[in-house]
Amino acid sequence: MKMKTTQLIAILWWVVAMMALPILAHGSIDQSPEAVKNWFKELRHAKEKLTELHFYVHDRVTAESPTSVLVAQANATSKSPTMFGATYVFDDPMTLGPEPSSQIIGHAQGISSSASKEDDASQIAIMNLVFNDGKFNGSTLSVLGDYPFFQKYKEMPIVGGSGAFRLARGLVTAIIYAYNDTTQNEIIDFHVLVLHY
Numbered sequence: 001m002k003m004k005t006t007q008l009i010a011i012l013w014w015v016v017a018m019m020a021l022p023i024l025a026h027g028s029i030d031q032s033p034e035a036v037k038n039w040f041k042e043l044r045h046a047k048e049k050l051t052e053l054h055f056y057v058h059d060r061v062t063a064e065s066p067t068s069v070l071v072a073q074a075n076a077t078s079k080s081p082t083m084f085g086a087t088y089v090f091d092d093p094m095t096l097g098p099e100p101s102s103q104i105i106g107h108a109q110g111i112s113s114s115a116s117k118e119d120d121a122s123q124i125a126i127m128n129l130v131f132n133d134g135k136f137n138g139s140t141l142s143v144l145g146d147y148p149f150f151q152k153y154k155e156m157p158i159v160g161g162s163g164a165f166r167l168a169r170g171l172v173t174a175i176i177y178a179y180n181d182t183t184q185n186e187i188i189d190f191h192v193l194v195l196h197y
């Protein structure tokens with residue numbers, strides 16, 4: 001029995017569409033209290049999976065339209081070698097590639113404070129990675145960690161999430177991709193490994 005090419009194409013289309021369904025469904029995940037309750041009830045049947053994400057974060061302090069603003073500091077901050085107390089609020093675009101013109105997939109929104117008095121220049125970073133594209137559109141990851149400016153790898157724990165990332169845990173490894181001493185603007189390479197359901 002030979003199948004017509006058009007029939008074959010129709011079947012293939014259907015298979016592809018069915019495979020894409022969970023991805024599309026994620027983008028418009030039901031976040032009503034009833035849906036969340038159901039989600040928890042079904043949790044024991046759910047399998048934890050590992051998702052790997054890679055993108056770049058653009059932190060612009062001195063641009064015409066800065067994405068990171070100094071909101072507080074102490075009198076002693078300017079005299080401190082580590083700028084102890086300097087506190088920024090940021091809303092940094094996350095892009096697929098390192099170029100600022102690359103496709104934006106979300107924003108890293110949070111607060112960072114220079115939290116060490118000694119010379120290691122540790123910053124405490126509290127941020128939400130808010131995705132607005134692709135299968136994680138509308139989902140967020142919450143990050144709370146130490147951002148040691150002068151260390152190559154800045155490993156920050158993922159402490160939770162929302163939407164597709166409910167009860168997420170994982171790690172962000174941040175690496176400075178480009179830093180301009182004059183402008184203090186930086187592009188940071190984010191490697192995300194996250195366990196979620």
Ligand SMILES: *[C@@H]1O[C@H](CO)[C@@H](O)[C@H](O)[C@H]1NC(C)=O
Binds near residue numbers: 075
């Ligand atoms: C900070 O400096 C200002 C101006 O010199 C001074 O008026 C203020 O008392 C100082 N604050 C503290 C907490 O030392």
Ligand SMILES: *[C@@H]1O[C@H](CO)[C@@H](O)[C@H](O)[C@H]1NC(C)=O
Binds near residue numbers: 028132133138
């Ligand atoms: C992401 O979700 C929002 C809200 O549901 C929607 O308006 C927007 O078009 C979506 N973006 C993409 C790229 O799918």
Ligand SMILES: *[C@@H]1O[C@H](CO)[C@@H](O)[C@H](O)[C@H]1NC(C)=O
Binds near residue numbers: 180
């Ligand atoms: C740093 O920024 C300044 C001001 O925009 C620019 O003139 C300079 O070329 C930049 N340096 C590097 C290494 O990109």
